[in-house]
Amino acid sequence: MKRGIFIAIVSIYCLQNAYGQRVTINGTIREDGTGEHLIGANVYDRTAQRGATSNQFGFYSYTTTSTDSVDLYFSYIGFQTQRVAFAVSKDTVLHIQLIPDGLLEEVVVSALSMEQVQETTRMGSINVPIKQIKELPALMGEVDVFKVLQLLPGVQSGTEGASGLYVRGGGPDQNLVLLDGVPVYNAAHLFGFFSIFNADAINNVELIKGGFPSRYGGRLSSVIDVTMKEGNMQEFKGEGSIGIIASKLTVEGPIKKDKTSFLFSGRRTYLDLLARPIIQASSGGNESVGYYFYDLNGKINHKVNDKNRIYLSMYSGDDKAYSRFSNFYVNNNERTDYRDEFGLSWGNFITALRWNNVISSRFFSNYTFTYSKYNFDLFNEYNEQVTGVGKNESNTYSERYFSGIRDWAAKADFEYIPNPDHYVRFGSNVILHRFSPGVYASRSSRQENDLRLGADELNSTEYAVYVEDDIRLNDRLKANVGLHYSGFFTEGQHYNSLQPRIAARYLLDESTSIKASFVTMAQFIHLLTNAGLGLPTDLWVPATNQIGPQRAMQAAIGVVKNIKGFELSAEAYYKTMDGLIEYRDGATYLNLDQDWQNKVAVGEGRSYGLEMFAQRKVGRTSGWLGYTLSNTERRFDEINFGEWFPYKYDRRHDVSLAITHDWKENRDFSLVWVYGTGNAVSLPTQRYESPEFNRWGGMHRSNINFYESRNNFRNRAYHRLDLSFSWWKTKRWGERKWTLGVYNAYNRLNPFFMDIGYDRGGNRKVLQYSLFPMIPSFSYGFKF
Structure with missing residues (x-):
């Protein structure tokens, strides 16, 4: 049974990769001027309406079935969105440097280019x-x-x-x-x-x-x-x-x-x-x-x-x-x-x-x-x-x-x-x-x-x-x-x-x-x-x-x-x-x-x-x-x-x-x-006296606090x-x-x-x- 499931999964991936010509665009997304990698930067292909996201080291990989062209938007919060459009015929390495923008107000392309919070599977x-x-x-x-x-x-x-x-x-x-x-x-x-x-x-x-x-x-x-x-x-x-x-x-x-x-x-x-x-x-x-x-x-x-x-x-x-x-x-x-x-x-x-x-x-x-x-x-x-x-x-x-x-x-x-x-x-x-x-x-x-x-x-x-x-x-x-x-x-x-x-x-x-x-x-x-x-x-x-x-x-x-x-x-x-x-x-x-x-x-x-x-x-x-x-x-x-x-x-x-x-x-x-x-805090609700004897045989009374329950007050x-x-x-x-x-x-x-x-x-x-x-x-x- 397990072997059959494994073969089925492998077959699906093989069929997906065999269907149509697939071209991959990959590279890194960095900050212009510092070279700092941007984590979670977005890549959006307006033509196919699909995209990708850079990982913890700024690396991204986007695969398309298009044999004509791609219209890519690269974006990151606080940076100017960059557009790159070109014809694709083979795998391409494309490194991007985004320019910081002190006050980035909403623009039309931002809604197209950025993976919005409602689109991700992440919760909490x-x-x-x-x-x-x-x-x-x-x-x-x-x-x-x-x-x-x-x-x-x-x-x-x-x-x-x-x-x-x-x-x-x-x-x-x-x-x-x-x-x-x-x-x-x-x-x-x-x-x-x-x-x-x-x-x-x-x-x-x-x-x-x-x-x-x-x-x-x-x-x-x-x-x-x-x-x-x-x-x-x-x-x-x-x-x-x-x-x-x-x-x-x-x-x-x-x-x-x-x-x-x-x-x-x-x-x-x-x-x-x-x-x-x-x-x-x-x-x-x-x-x-x-x-x-x-x-x-x-x-x-x-x-x-x-x-x-x-x-x-x-x-x-x-x-x-x-x-x-x-x-x-x-x-x-x-x-x-x-x-x-x-x-x-x-x-x-x-x-x-x-x-x-x-x-x-x-x-x-x-x-x-x-x-x-x-x-x-x-x-x-x-x-x-x-x-x-x-x-x-x-x-x-x-x-x-x-x-x-x-x-x-x-x-x-x-x-x-x-x-x-x-x-x-x-x-x-x-x-x-x-x-x-x-x-x-x-x-x-x-x-x-x-x-x-x-x-x-x-x-x-x-x-x-x-x-x-x-x-x-x-x-x-x-x-x-x-x-x-x-x-x-x-x-x-x-x-x-x-x-x-x-x-x-x-x-x-x-x-x-x-x-x-x-x-x-x-x-x-x-x-x-x-x-x-x-x-x-x-x-x-x-x-x-x-x-x-x-x-x-x-x-x-x-x-x-x-x-x-x-x-x-x-x-x-x-x-x-x-x-x-x-x-x-x-x-x-x-x-x-x-x-x-x-x-x-x-x-x-x-x-x-x-x-x-x-x-x-x-x-x-x-x-x-x-x-x-x-x-x-x-x-x-x-x-x-x-x-x-x-x-x-x-x-x-x-x-x-x-x-x-x-x-x-x-x-x-x-x-x-x-x-x-x-x-919540624990405070005593009652107090009573208890007799105690010291090592010389003398007796004195001590106060004992009674806690009705743990964390009983606020x-x-x-x-x-x-x-x-x-x-x-x-x-x-x-x-x-x-x-x-x-x-x-x-x-x-x-x-x-x-x-x-x-x-x-x-x-x-x-x-x-x-x-x-x-x-x-x-x-x-x-x-x-």
Whole structure:
């Protein structure tokens, strides 16, 4: 039976290719002046009313049965549409360079040339132009990709100011965050308030929250695919900014013109440098407290020939918070000088080597080899030097708690376009994981043996193969059908999962379509989370003999319409999740005498909702309005008496408005307004006294709080308004730009968390704690 199906599929492809004379036009689409490849650029043949789209590396392939001529339109948002018409008689290589256009208003050809949102099979997929990301208001003036993604329907931030993403009821660990194709395990800076992505070094950002294509796997809730710039092939360029908490600089240019280019980008905060002299002066020079983070991005792009290209990219970033104190004392004619340092640090290192190969005019391949590392380190070091008459002695003591994950990976991806009605993708990958799920170590010069507690390192292997086809069945019906098979070897256990995926669209008319999708997902790694701030103490752990993988199913249906440059959509979804883990009541990562597998409960989750979205990407005024109505619940046998309870970040109503307006030639204005009903919190409903005996036999009474159920109360509604105003001027050396912004413009005291406390009269009451008042910011940007 299976053999017959395979033969039938091969026969169909052979017949399709044998029917009529087929001519293929292929090449790359790039930005004029920089050589940067344009991802998702559109190719439209007005004669045949068919087209193609460029892939992640700017490659496109269009096959036509016409033996006369083609009338091709090449287009990309923010660029001038280019028309190329010529007679075709054989396969042709055609490279296109599009010219940027600062303000691209709608024109007649744009409706013909661009693949509209209603025509694609993709569901729950949103692409935000980098220009909009940079223009929207930013917390403390620091442009942040994740902050912008939080404004999209179906995506929540968790807590005030945090950069974590909670997509359709999932947790941060269920997001596949890719930087140039490499998974990022902790994408947060400043305890979760900023992400690691420097917008100046980014070429494209795509969020997929449903209808996942088969080429993605390993997570349950979303894919955030971030692609770095490739580097200017034509001339040396740079840009940067100076803000109130951080500065950054990006430079790019040709190593060999039209052959090899480079990109380098760096960012660093200077909170520690500004605060250090103040703290040292107040402590007499004995104490130093600080915090900083930095990012470094680098990329080399080498064009071997028209069919082969090699990329080498890297990212390195660290956060460090520390407190140092030094002093001395004298006792019995002996002087003791001591130094005590406490701190924590965490960071990522990522590198990727890619090889693109155009095998033929219809066949494209990409091979990727990657290494990534995430480490968290909590440390305390004490050193003393004792000197006196005939005495010189040194003593040291150190404590350290560390965890992390390291990956070595390889993958091969192939794209085959036999004709305009099929776009076939297939490939495979393998990842070698090494987990360090929390180790405590101490060392003292006064002890012979070191102390070491916690779990040992654990090696695991994850692999996957996939195939998918974007099929045009007729002029109205198109579908993306695929399979993703993945497996996981750990501790002698083999888990595997076969995940069918399908997404389809049906055109009601030329501007309206109905879409539906059904996907299954599997995730073989877990994140043990202690708090909602994205703290680095969260531990990555694998599926084991005792704790299985996470699995999910998601179904969605929606309608999409394009009206005069506005993309309108409404999408309903239902999602179930199994194999979720959570710390049992009272357990934390610091219970080092227990294995983490004995500290967690395993349960399930469900989420369903309706998302509405209106977006405009071009014109003087652009932006979007989004609304989400949703419900998310969890259930664990050992938590909340086995009953369903609201997820901590369940939010019934969520509204976001983001607008950018270029109101003059050298000025722009933007605003963001968000509203959301309160997150769920656990608060006690009763309190009673309980007698306790101490070790001397005495008795005292202590107060015990009783929680009726998990997450039984709601915070107040959250809302705020952010504003930003920029103006720039062209100089002989380039361009300079000033930006003024206000976060929380009307000074709303939004809830950060709630707890039981006391008012001024000594009465117990529920207290709200807020974090950010109105915060003004400014930054100076430049380009050269």
